[in-house]
Amino acid sequence: MLQLDHITVITPSLAEGVAHVRSCLGIDVPFGRAHPDMGTHNHLLRLGESVYLEIIAVNADAPRPDRARWFGLDDQADVRADWDSGRRLRGWVARTNDIDAVLAGHETVLGRKVAFTSANGSFCFAIPEDGSLPLEGAAPSVIDRLGKPPSVAAMADAGARLQSVMLEHPEPARVIALYRSLGIADPPVVVSGERLRYRALIKTPNGLRELT
Template sequence: MLTLDHLAIIAPSLAEGAAHVRDQLGIDMPAGGKHPEMGTHNLLLRLGDDTFLEVIAVDPEAQRPPHPRWFGLDDPRAVRAAWDEGRRLRGWVARTDDLGAALARHGALLGHAVPVSRGDRNWVFAVPADGSLPAGGLAPSVMDWGSRGNPAAAMPDLGARLRSFGIEHPDPEWVSALHAALALRDPPAVERGARFRLRAVIETPSGLRTLT
């Protein structure tokens, strides 16, 4: 079974990602850390006891890794194009305690297991061979935190809570069938829309806000 773990804003830079969250949620996101295996860094915002929001971008101070980065970050033109179109919340991650079994069933979609780290934390993350988002972001990336579990409870609590997470797509039935095949627990609501878009409704100290 796969369970929603966190949402990802895929940004051209952390500064732009921070400004977007500040504009949409009225919150300054705390720093996260660096991922040396991927040449990326992030900001992190707690959205509950076991859910959080991440802004992730290429770390300009890091060496390029010898393998594709996650979240499609090796294609800066595509990242910029989506950003300029207003599609900024583009990734989501589900956790499992049996990543091997998930990849045995869906490895062609989800990718292969890659050990990664941030500070003193280590986990395993499934990355497609080309580093792209699974099904372009319609499916979650999948990971296993290991024995330490999701870190959200240890993050500063700034009063943000995830209230709903949904997907807009021209063929919602197909997307829902994909999620059913992946055995997602509490999958996102899928609604018909002119184009693919992720949307999260987040309760903040200043009221309900929508993040896209």
Template structure:
């Protein structure tokens, strides 16, 4: 099954803190994102595509204080006390999302290997259409070692994003999630915070 890194997820206690972190650490201001009504979260996005990692972005995500309670566990462990306590000390890299051409086939394969990556849920915003695997408990699979899976329609978020001046140079998720980026502030290494 082919899969490619789609985006890195940086969690924050508030979206404003996440934006400030991005400006301070990466030297770039993230562009607009949107709200996730199903999850009670909102985000901002930054294109980090590069020659070796095309169509990749950074998502800064936080619980939306103006959204009603979602009635289900939020994704990326955002409801877990340990992660909320960690993000209260500052934003950080918490997970990653991988793009697959056929989400149903990918989920079936993972189930066959003993991994419950969740069920496919359809979502849309503007001209973007996607299907994403959501677990009922909102937990990250194998901590951050295995990604959330996503299948995009014809458009991808990076298609409409301006260049940010930040490029992903390297990424690994074997013994811990780590990303290396070229930024206006020099090379930056992000490691999973918990």
């Protein structure tokens, strides 16, 4: 079984990502952590008991990794094009306790398992060979924390709570079928749209806000 772990704003720079989330939610999201193995860093915001928001970008001060970065971040021209077109909430991550079973038969879409060890413990993450977003972001990235729950309790809690996630897609039936085949619990609602675009409704101390 897969379930929503976090939603991801993929940004050309952390400053731009934080400013965008502030404009949408009225919340300043604090720094989270660096990812030395991927040459990236993030800001993190708790959105519930086991769900959070990640703002992620390339860390210009970190060495380039020896493999493709996750979330399509090596293609900065594409990241910038999406950003400038208003597609900033670009993906989501689903968690599992058995990543090998999830990837069996789905590696061409989800990628291959990569093992990481960080200050927060060991985990596995599925990354396509070229580092691109799975199915251009319509499919989730997959994480397996090897039996540990997500560390949302340690994240900043500004009173924001995720209400729903919606995906607009030109082929909604295809995406819905994939979600079913993966066994995702409570996946994003998928509707027809001209191009791939996520919208998240988030309850904040400033009222109900939309993050895109």
